[in-house]
Amino acid sequence: MTAEPPVSPATAGEPARPRRRDATETRQLLLDAARQRFARDGYAATTVRDIADDAGVNVALINRYFSSKEGLFEACLRAAGDELRRTTGQTPADRVPEAIARHIADLGTAGLSSQLTLLLRSSGDAGADEIRRGVLSRASEQLAAARGWRPGEPGGEQILLRAQMALAAGIGVAVLRSSSIQLEPLSSATEEDLVGPLRDLVDALLPPR
Amino acid sequence: MTAEPPVSPATAGEPARPRRRDATETRQLLLDAARQRFARDGYAATTVRDIADDAGVNVALINRYFSSKEGLFEACLRAAGDELRRTTGQTPADRVPEAIARHIADLGTAGLSSQLTLLLRSSGDAGADEIRRGVLSRASEQLAAARGWRPGEPGGEQILLRAQMALAAGIGVAVLRSSSIQLEPLSSATEEDLVGPLRDLVDALLPPR
DNA sequence: GAAGCAAGTCAACATATGTTTACATTGCGT
DNA sequence: ACGCAATGTAAACATATGTTGACTTGCTTC
Numbered sequence: 001m002t003a004e005p006p007v008s009p010a011t012a013g014e015p016a017r018p019r020r021r022d023a024t025e026t027r028q029l030l031l032d033a034a035r036q037r038f039a040r041d042g043y044a045a046t047t048v049r050d051i052a053d054d055a056g057v058n059v060a061l062i063n064r065y066f067s068s069k070e071g072l073f074e075a076c077l078r079a080a081g082d083e084l085r086r087t088t089g090q091t092p093a094d095r096v097p098e099a100i101a102r103h104i105a106d107l108g109t110a111g112l113s114s115q116l117t118l119l120l121r122s123s124g125d126a127g128a129d130e131i132r133r134g135v136l137s138r139a140s141e142q143l144a145a146a147r148g149w150r151p152g153e154p155g156g157e158q159i160l161l162r163a164q165m166a167l168a169a170g171i172g173v174a175v176l177r178s179s180s181i182q183l184e185p186l187s188s189a190t191e192e193d194l195v196g197p198l199r200d201l202v203d204a205l206l207p208p209r
Numbered sequence: 210m211t212a213e214p215p216v217s218p219a220t221a222g223e224p225a226r227p228r229r230r231d232a233t234e235t236r237q238l239l240l241d242a243a244r245q246r247f248a249r250d251g252y253a254a255t256t257v258r259d260i261a262d263d264a265g266v267n268v269a270l271i272n273r274y275f276s277s278k279e280g281l282f283e284a285c286l287r288a289a290g291d292e293l294r295r296t297t298g299q300t301p302a303d304r305v306p307e308a309i310a311r312h313i314a315d316l317g318t319a320g321l322s323s324q325l326t327l328l329l330r331s332s333g334d335a336g337a338d339e340i341r342r343g344v345l346s347r348a349s350e351q352l353a354a355a356r357g358w359r360p361g362e363p364g365g366e367q368i369l370l371r372a373q374m375a376l377a378a379g380i381g382v383a384v385l386r387s388s389s390i391q392l393e394p395l396s397s398a399t400e401e402d403l404v405g406p407l408r409d410l411v412d413a414l415l416p417p418r
Numbered sequence: 419g420a421a422g423c424a425a426g427t428c429a430a431c432a433t434a435t436g437t438t439t440a441c442a443t444t445g446c447g448t
Numbered sequence: 449a450c451g452c453a454a455t456g457t458a459a460a461c462a463t464a465t466g467t468t469g470a471c472t473t474g475c476t477t478c
Contacts, residue, residue: 069437
């Protein structure tokens with residue numbers, strides 16, 4: 001239907017693969033290719049043949065290892081959730097804005113921007129929606145907790161709401177910088193350009209105590 | 210491929226249409242149905258038959274009036290741009306956060322939230338990308354101008370960048386509240402719940418002078 | 419009322435796409 | 449070395465989908 005720009009030159013020019021016929025490795029190749037495609041083009045616009053070609057792998061293996069395109073997508077969401085939790089996990093409270101700026105600024109295909117963009121992609125499947133909601137929920141709670149929020153605390157709802165707004169801002173920035181939009185000057189802003197405004201933003205929403 | 214929930218009961222139960230065989234009206238019906246579908250499900254996941262059914266109109270008319278699915282999508286983007294410019298046009302500088310809060314809080318299919326969500330949808334077509342970039346660019350310049358930015362002014366780049374971050378925050382909030390995500394408590398927050406944090410956010414990014 | 423034209427309908431087509439099935443090949447344990 | 453399960457391949461299928469062309473229907477004008 002539309003053009004089909006490959007997302008990366010399959011596997012980089014390694015003349016002899018160390019281990020072929022390794023199920024774990026091809027599973028990972030598929031996961032990586034799928035995450036890039038899904039994040040960049042969305043679920044519906046990505047075909048299983050695109051993913052398989054990027055991974056340098058036969059199409060049928062998607063159904064073998066992930067049951068279906070939906071299954072592969074859910075696996076991508078889980079992986080993005082894990083990576084998000086890992087990167088945002090141990091951030092000291094006073095470094096939250098800097099951490100967000102640094103991770104948002106990274107436009108690489110493995111960076112946080114890419115994970116956030118992926119997390120917005122919808123497949124229309126209820127299972128995937130549930131996973132996404134869980135991941136985003138946890139992320140906002142982590143962010144709120146870094147600024148003193150505790151579950152069930154009176155008035156905590158307000159803090160959680162503000163944390164979700166900060167998360168929304170990060171997501172919005174990631175989206176407006178992403179390849180399909182590239183709003184300038186936001187898109188070519190560096191980490192140093194972003195950290196100041198982001199600190200103002202986060203500190204205004206979640207005042208450090 | 211996926212389920213197919215209609216977006217609204219075609220045309221509400223009007224027993225006798227006032228004017229049938231009215232090209233302008235059916236064009237508008239198609240535009241409205243398409244904007245809802247595209248905003249909710251994205252470009253690739255929306256089929257022309259879905260749109261035609263929602264509009265209560267024959268499929269072939271999409272190609273007659275808009276040349277192609279792409280053409281219809283571009284028309285939707287232009288319409289969203291017009292509506293965005295109209296709603297954000299005459300906002301006094303000191304009411305910007307309130308205006309954003311009010312418009313973001315409106316989750317109706319014609320509200321600003323829906324327009325912003327639509328503007329994020331990508332079709333992979335270069336023409337559509339250009340339209341989107343233009344609309345978002347103008348919106349951020351309007352926002353910056355409301356806080357004293359003037360084109361070409363020294364140091365104005367910083368203000369524009371901050372305005373785009375505020376726009377990004379609004380977009381992020383709209384997305385996290387949208388039907389496919391519905392992050393709580395953000396999703397059920399009312400205009401009053403949003404206005405406080407949004408004022409803090411906008412004022413921190415674009416200090417009123 | 420007939421001609422002419424815009425508006426709308428219907429059916430078909432060409433292709434893209436997710437999935438399955440049957441078959442080939444590799445490597446490991448014995 | 450041999451068999452066997454695991455891994456990978458190729459082709460086909462059923463269907464969804466954008467688009468097109470021929471045809472019909474209603475409105476307007478003379």
